[in-house]
Amino acid sequence: MNGRSVAILLCLSMAAALMGCGKNTPKAADDTIVLRVANCEEYIDEGDWDAEETIVLADGTEILGENSLVEDFETWYEETYGQKVRVEYSTYGTNEELYNQMSLGDEFDLVCPSEYMIMKLMQEDRLLPLSKDFYDEGIEENYYARYASKYIRGVFDDLQMNQHKMSDYAGCYMWGTLGIVYNPEAIRAEEVSHYDILMNPKYRKQVTMKDSIRDSYFAGLAIRNADKFLSPEFLARDDYREQLSKQMNDTSEATVDEVEEILSNMRENVYSLETDSGKADMVTGKVLANLQWSGDAVYTMDQAEEDGVTLCYSVPTECTNLWFDGWVMMKDSIGENTAKQHAAEAFMNFLSRPDNAIRNMYYIGYTSPIAGDADNDLVYQYLDYNYGAEDADTAVEYDLGYFFGEDVPHTILADPEQMNRQLFTQYPTADVLARSVVMRCFEGDANERIAQMWTNIRCFDLTKMF
Amino acid sequence: MAFTRKQLGIPYALFLLLFVVLPLLVVFYYAFTNGSGQFTTENFVQFFTNQKAIGTLVYSAVIALITTALCLLIAYPCAYFLAKGRIPHGAAWLLILVLPMWINFTLRLTAMKEILSFLEGNLAFHPFLNTIIGMTYDFLPFMILPLYNTMEKMDHQLIDAARDLGASDAVVIWRVMIPLSMPGIVSGVTMVFLPAMTNYVVLDMMYNSTYIMGSLIGSYFSAYNWHDGSMISTVLLLLIGLMSWISKKAGADSEEGGAIL
Numbered sequence: 001m002n003g004r005s006v007a008i009l010l011c012l013s014m015a016a017a018l019m020g021c022g023k024n025t026p027k028a029a030d031d032t033i034v035l036r037v038a039n040c041e042e043y044i045d046e047g048d049w050d051a052e053e054t055i056v057l058a059d060g061t062e063i064l065g066e067n068s069l070v071e072d073f074e075t076w077y078e079e080t081y082g083q084k085v086r087v088e089y090s091t092y093g094t095n096e097e098l099y100n101q102m103s104l105g106d107e108f109d110l111v112c113p114s115e116y117m118i119m120k121l122m123q124e125d126r127l128l129p130l131s132k133d134f135y136d137e138g139i140e141e142n143y144y145a146r147y148a149s150k151y152i153r154g155v156f157d158d159l160q161m162n163q164h165k166m167s168d169y170a171g172c173y174m175w176g177t178l179g180i181v182y183n184p185e186a187i188r189a190e191e192v193s194h195y196d197i198l199m200n201p202k203y204r205k206q207v208t209m210k211d212s213i214r215d216s217y218f219a220g221l222a223i224r225n226a227d228k229f230l231s232p233e234f235l236a237r238d239d240y241r242e243q244l245s246k247q248m249n250d251t252s253e254a255t256v257d258e259v260e261e262i263l264s265n266m267r268e269n270v271y272s273l274e275t276d277s278g279k280a281d282m283v284t285g286k287v288l289a290n291l292q293w294s295g296d297a298v299y300t301m302d303q304a305e306e307d308g309v310t311l312c313y314s315v316p317t318e319c320t321n322l323w324f325d326g327w328v329m330m331k332d333s334i335g336e337n338t339a340k341q342h343a344a345e346a347f348m349n350f351l352s353r354p355d356n357a358i359r360n361m362y363y364i365g366y367t368s369p370i371a372g373d374a375d376n377d378l379v380y381q382y383l384d385y386n387y388g389a390e391d392a393d394t395a396v397e398y399d400l401g402y403f404f405g406e407d408v409p410h411t412i413l414a415d416p417e418q419m420n421r422q423l424f425t426q427y428p429t430a431d432v433l434a435r436s437v438v439m440r441c442f443e444g445d446a447n448e449r450i451a452q453m454w455t456n457i458r459c460f461d462l463t464k465m466f
Numbered sequence: 467m468a469f470t471r472k473q474l475g476i477p478y479a480l481f482l483l484l485f486v487v488l489p490l491l492v493v494f495y496y497a498f499t500n501g502s503g504q505f506t507t508e509n510f511v512q513f514f515t516n517q518k519a520i521g522t523l524v525y526s527a528v529i530a531l532i533t534t535a536l537c538l539l540i541a542y543p544c545a546y547f548l549a550k551g552r553i554p555h556g557a558a559w560l561l562i563l564v565l566p567m568w569i570n571f572t573l574r575l576t577a578m579k580e581i582l583s584f585l586e587g588n589l590a591f592h593p594f595l596n597t598i599i600g601m602t603y604d605f606l607p608f609m610i611l612p613l614y615n616t617m618e619k620m621d622h623q624l625i626d627a628a629r630d631l632g633a634s635d636a637v638v639i640w641r642v643m644i645p646l647s648m649p650g651i652v653s654g655v656t657m658v659f660l661p662a663m664t665n666y667v668v669l670d671m672m673y674n675s676t677y678i679m680g681s682l683i684g685s686y687f688s689a690y691n692w693h694d695g696s697m698i699s700t701v702l703l704l705l706i707g708l709m710s711w712i713s714k715k716a717g718a719d720s721e722e723g724g725a726i727l
Contacts, residue, residue, distance in 0.1 A: 094688065096687070096688035096689075096690070097688075099690065100687060100688075100690070205588050205590040205591055206588070211670075211675070213689075267675060270590075271588075271590040271673060272590055272593075272673035272674070272675050273675040274673070275670050277671070277673075286583070286588065286589075447689065447690070448689070448691070451685070451686075451689035451691065454685065454689075455518055455677070455682070455685055456518055458675060458676060458677040458681070458682075458685070459518035459519070459521050459522045459525075459676070459677050459682070460521040460522055460524065460525035460676050460677070461518070461521055462517060462520065462521040462524060463517075
């Protein structure tokens with residue numbers, strides 16, 4: 001055997017060994033459960049709070065994120081179930097990245113995609129249903145079943161894909177609306193109550209939106225249907241919600257063509273299709289209005305406040321996209337491993353414990369679906385702690401019964417300015433949700449059609465040169 | 467124990483196999499198959515019949531051409547004076563020009579954006595201009611360095627000889643200097659032109675939302691269309707290969723020319 005063939009053999013065997021490592025399930029010698037979790041970047045409390053950040057609620061409960069929630073989970077699981085668990089936590093940038101990673105062979109047990117990606121995974125039959133006990137409110141550790149808002153639970157029950165209920169597969173992690181963050185010094189509230197502010201030549205190159213196909217399509221579709229949606233006849237329809245949902249999930253060829261026309265014009269008008277500069281540009285005043293998800297909007301408003309700039313949030317009157325991210329278990333990775341499934345569900349429950357939900361909300365600014373109940377109203381207290389008015393004379397009532405339950409009154413006395421600021425952004429009013437729509441995944445050739453539409457909008461048009 | 471040359475080559479061979487050859491094979495596989503895994507050349511045909519894809523190719527090439535031309539125009543005299551100008555502290559000047567390369571380029575662009583906003587106000591009104599400025603700023607050191615290296619080795623006496631024989635400045639530059647520095651020009655152009663066709667981060671940062679080749683490829687992958695995405699990558703690879711081949715030819719010719727001189 002000469003030197004060259006030795007070298008080639010060596011290479012191949014090493015390559016094989018390397019690939020082998022990747023596929024091997026990291027099984028420790030002892031019986032530690034290894035749970036592979038993938039979540040969005042910066043989407044969980046990573047701990048390390050300063051002592052002065054401690055949240056002291058009305059009933060004296062103190063909440064402080066000392067360790068990361070992942071570490072706390074490992075400790076809690078061992079204390080509660082007497083079983084060691086090790087979480088291998090990784091992050092991804094977008095839902096599409098996660099999907100591509102998993103298609104390439106990365107294995108995760110528990111992932112946290114957005115609603116449309118959950119639907120896509122359900123459609124492809126890649127998710128493991130939640131166990132029968134998951135919704136048993138009699139079990140103390142079933143924090144999700146016990147404390148998640150009935151409103152969100154209802155939304156998950158209503159959403160279906162291939163005759164399966166979303167709630168059979170997914171537990172909600174964060175939720176919110178799509179709206180417009182704006183600078184009230186430059187723009188009147190009426191102007192941002194419609195999506196067409198993004199096309200308004202008056203604010204040419206001073207309004208912006210994210211570089212996102214789905215958000216843009218939603219906004220374009222809402223502009224196309226604006227007159228219809230706001231007409232009294234449409235609003236008075238008995239099947240208003242179904243009709244709205246149907247119209248906003250319309251991906252027929254004719255509609256996509258019309259939306260393409262709208263979005264092409266919009267692209268000319270907007271500041272840019274920003275990737276991550278939007279928040280900073282709002283603070284400096286380069287951008288006056290920005291189409292954002294409520295979670296990002298809260299973060300933008302908080303950041304702006306630190307720099308002494310007041311921003312507001314508006315949900316256009318046409319409709320809004322009710323979005324959520326949820327935890328789902330991957331069928332291929334967990335399989336028949338019931339111990340692992342138990343750990344995965346416990347992870348969801350642990351994050352749903354009200355004090356942990358508060359830690360997450362404080363840390364990332366998004367809204368958790370956890371509402372609590374009569375015995376545990378920490379989340380409601382936290383809301384009051386954040387937004388309760390200091391001056392009772394000017395305070396206005398803000399009813400959140402739909403979310404926290406109607407059994408006892410859940411009406412926050414808040415500062416009037418919070419009506420279009422963080423409180424409203426985190427917890428929209430019931431009438432905003434009355435015009436909310438869940439945007440489903442684009443199925444079949446609709447995905448290709450809309451991807452092509454977006455490419456058409458973004459590509460340089462040779463015909464315009466001549 | 468002494469290593470043989472072949473043994474020392476193993477790490478490189480391994481790297482080549484795992485991170486160059488294998489990924490390329492995967493790209494080729496996707497480029498020439500369709501959704502159900504059958505061999506097809508349809509992706510290829512589709513690229514060249516898709517007006518939008520061609521538009522993007524043209525747009526990227528225009529950006530890259532202008533950027534390269536500007537870089538060359540700025541870098542050439544710059545490199546010449548640094549190498550031959552006998553200016554005091556030449557090394558220090560070179561360092562200043564190369565120094566930005568030590569700083570992350572997104573950071574540099576962020577600083578650049580502030581300066582540009584100060585000059586032109588709302589940057590969103592001139593996305594194309596700003597893209598060119600950003601790219602030129604970003605890639606300039608990659609043009610200066612190879613030019614400087616070539617000119618440093620250039621025999622200055624040849625220029626003096628040309629002058630003595632009555633050549634005007636223009637003739638000296640055109641007939642003597644440029645042919646002598648051709649290898650540097652070629653490697654500089656290669657190092658600027660090709661990345662400039664795909665570096666979409668600069669466009670993102672300069673609020674230019676038009677796709678170039680890099681972002682077009684990315685868009686196909688986020689729409690789960692790996693086949694067309696891979697095909698565009700393959701086409702780009704071919705174009706780059708073609709260009710390298712041409713520039714290598716050009717480089718070889720000029721070296722011959724240099725030998726004759």
